[in-house]
Amino acid sequence: MNITAPCVVSLTWRLEDAQGQLIDELSEPTEFFYGGDDLLEKVEEALLDQEVGFEANLHLEPEHAFGDYNADLVFHEERAALGEPLEVGMQFDGMPPGAVTQGMPADAVYSITELFPAHVVLDGNHPLAGIALRLALKVMGVREATEQETEAASVGEPVFSVMTGAPPDSRLH
Secondary structure, eight states, X not given: OOOOXXXXXXXEEEEEETTOOEEEEEEEEEEEEETTTSSOHXXXXXXXXXXXXXXXXXXEOGGGTTOOOOGGGEEEEEHHHHOSOOOTTOEEESSOTTOOOTTOOXXXXXXXXXXXXXXXXXXXXXXXXXXXXXXXXXXXXXXXXXXXXXXXXXXXXXXXXXXXOXXXXXXXX
């Protein structure tokens, strides 16, 4: 079966930054919905009409991956307003509870990047924003999407929406 929308593809991959530093590795085949929210547009373009066994090495500039870094998405909040416990790397899907800074987009995922005695630095950029990436992938399987997957345009949580900052092989969600 060739890859066309909608379908489900099983992929393995190795994701690195432009200097070759490992960011994420899927050594076991993982399913993604093709034609929806699970994959970056440039990844889908490379996979179109391919089949099991296809391999590609993609170079993704920030504008084709997670966008340019936007300094306007970095905010300082009073530490006391956010409550405890707080730690660097903690993430909030949307405005953190207690946040009061004007102009914080409600739909961003905020990561705590720095903790100070009086304030916290919240970054609404994707952790890979502004980074050129290298993605080596292999198609391990292709199947028809179920009705539920087609309606959801996903086989689960979008992989490329938020990266947890966890170690490699933790998945990019």
